[in-house]
Amino acid sequence: MHPPHAPAPAAAAPARPLVSFLRFAALGGTTGILSSLAVPLLATVVPWAAANAIVTAVTTVLSTELHARITFTTGRSVRPHEHAHSAATATAAYLATSIATWILHLLHPAASTFTEQTVYLTASALTGIARFLLLRHRTFATRPSGITGPAAHRTPAPAAAAARPLNARIGHDTAGPRLPPRRSAALPFPAISSTPTALPAGRAPPFFSRGDSSARRRVNPPITVNLERSTSARPHAVPAGGGPLQAHPLVVLEPVNQARGPTMCDRSRVTVGVLGSYGGRNVGDEAILTAMLDRIRAGRPDARVVVFSRRPEHSRRIHPDVEAVGWEGVCREQISEHLRRLTVLVLGGGGILYDTEARRYLRLARTAQHLGVPVFTYAVGAGPLTDEADCTWIRATLSEAAEVTVRDEESKLVLEEAGLSRPVTVTADPALLLEPGGSGARLLRAEAVPRGPLLVGMSVREPGRAAEHLDEEGYHQLLAGVGDFLVHRLGARIVFVPMERDDIRHAHAVVSHMADADHCTVLHGDYGPQQVLDITAQLDLAIGMRLHFLIFAALAGIPLLPLPYAGKVFDFAQQIGAPALRGVVRETAGLLLAEVDRLWDERLARTAHMAARTAAMRTRSAQTADRLLAYLDRTAPAPSTGAATRTGPGAGPAATAAAPATG
Template identity: 45%
Template sequence: MDKNDANVRIGISGSYGGMNLGDEAILAGIVSQLRASASAEITVFTRNVADTLARHAVDRAVPVRQLTRAEIVPEIRRLDVLVLGGGGILYDRDAEAYLREVFVAHELGVPVMLYAISAGPLVTASSMHAVRAALDRVQAITVRDRLALRLLEDVGVTRPIHLTADPALLLEPEPLPRDALLAEGVDFDRHLVGFSVREPGPAAPDIDPDEYYALLANAADFVVERYDADVVFVAMETTDVTHSHGVVAHMKNAERAEILRRRYSPGQVLDLLGRFDFAIGMRLHFLIFAALRGTPFMALPYASKVSGLLDDLGMDASPLGETGIGQLLARIDRSWDRRGEIRGTIEERIRGLRARAMRTNEHLLGLLQHAPARTTLDQIGVA
């Protein structure tokens, strides 16, 4: 669609710019839903303009973190609606940074919608105040899990909050050539178990790298020795490669481990997850991709957003910091034996989650219908 033909201008702000495959899957889900239902000019506020324009079917990209507040004002003023999200972007260190554009929109009278976000940890007074002040003036709030809904209520948000689901649940697989994986050392003649690790950081403040390197190395060795499987470490973010090496360095059977180093799209990684017999992971979207492909998995929850997914899928798991090596190996063994049962549970629940994910776009279309100026139902071109 030529942007000059668009009837409504939508801005999307979040953690975008090619740093994390999960975030890019979220943006792909949002954009695909919009393109299927509305005639719109889509602007993405991103860390990397070139990456966003290359990956996604959007009309414009703005280097939001490079611009001053004064420079961002005209970009917000031109919008009919500002969308914040999705993803887990409201946490102590960065909540105020992500909310800057929301406060500008409030001052300019531009409607705002929060799109399937999650939240936490939120414990500092300044971040909780910013979240309350920003969200109590937005036109629509949707969250991707019940824990986020409860947390926003607990910090004092009084606007109605609607439970939907992660937009990445709407992603479709993109073929990943077998030759590309063979070149990375993946042996398809063995059982394959995918692993996902992540870095410590503000969204996971309680992770001790040395402890979880040893924990996951023991888990990987157990998988190799008990099931005669190779383990494949999948990086959802660039830094995951470094931490995967940290785990492999602690393994006795390091020769049976491969770390994928090439750059793949979210759709290709989704395709890859369907080739594993089993998956063990920390990253939320690694687990979402496994669920979408019907691959049995065991999660290592480090944050409420992972626990929220497990709750939606009817799966139990102990937080990473409360799991000892013996407990972890026992859980892996039980989960491996129950692969068929786990697959059935996932396939039953995932349909409902995908339906919930589609409802977020319906909330956005409803907001567009009531937005001021040129944004009427006929002009939106609702499909």
């Protein structure tokens, strides 16, 4: 039996403009903050404009319902034409924010997340004010009669109905017109039940909850709400007929906050990512990685290492105790899963910052920064850098790096000329920390290199800048003349040491032009950096173009003659006091042979001088590792058992690097 109905009260008075605006700002600010968090996260898997559109559509429907009930106190759900009006204003807001962010990216391609959010929120605030005025004075405008919306024609309900809670009046009525049952409101929480269920004090229905690593669907238990309508009931009849509405579970799609980086569980162990030209079958790059891994293991044995490799299978074979991850040709979403696990991303070492190539590495480093992962630049080589796009990436990424170290003065100058204004520390190539071993003689025997004669190692590659005025055949003939001179002058055997697989082709081309080709051996083994260093230690003289072949010769303590093909080789020659030729040209072939002859005659004095300078460079090289380990100790302290192994820069593993290598 139902109690008698009472006449419906007057329509709810619209809120004052200031009150409405404050409510609008509070609700709009809340959805705006959620949008600003959701857009950049969704933009990692879809284009920015699409992400903006999707988030705008979802928040528009939600905010329209909330504004109708709370901001403008209509006391009812939103009608289709009102949704259309609101969607039109949201579309205009979407276009305004998209154009604003597009202009930002056009002017600053590598803008930071903070700058993106500032522009996005500013545009949202301006369009929000315009939306408020349109919604108040057009979409939810109060009619002159005081009745909101097109419900003035409806039959007034008995007065008794207004005196009871709204949820108690949803059912069968004996008086008033018979209308089909419908939901009372399209709230952002489950439908209303006839049995009120109170929420815990201070608790609100959960709309979103953060996931650890990826979005997932979560089903909440039904939530029922008791809405009292004592003085603000609508001025038309309450729908009659039907039983109480059934509550339905709320399904929420959890957003992913990618900027949070690794979760606390992921950070329970230090994870160091290493990004460089690794996996490319270049002995020099692998030497850098080997030295770096040795220092990290010695200083932080608790650390896990993830190597971003061009060929992961090759890196796993050379370094079986590290995780190798491919990054070339991998989408941003997939590589971000690996980046989120990192404590720090080490960029380098090696010469990776040059035209057209720098942006490839810096794009991945910038992605790590956007995910909250710091970037440590590890003794990189830079130059040439003349492309403005690459210079822009340099300025944007390295300006926010935890620390920037380069391997030579020329690289520092190149970065400064590219517009980088932050401090840059000059250290030395990480490969200088390697130590020669004892496997060289065995490896040479396996290559059928006879014992007895003097061994002169040569490292050749494509001509490049070393012989830019020569055709390739003329370049090979010139080096063949050097080889024949060494055979006749010293009775030596020439051993060609390839540092890349393509070096083998150039070595055979040189041998084909030699008169004494039978005194030559081209190594064909697939050697790692330690094996090539051990082979180099068995030589009596080294002449070459590859930087790390010359570094190996310096570590082995043998006289060397660089044939510079790039600034890095010339700079290294100057630092160790070796002859620094300005290139290889046919007109100066006699000077080249004279320099080879002088080097052999002065080998003892030059070797002693070079050993002292090499020791100083090794000390600077150790500083790079010490800086990285000190950074890890500050940001992710090691367990007490491991932290005591190093008490400061130069201690522990760095201390051993100060002594010169012996060969």
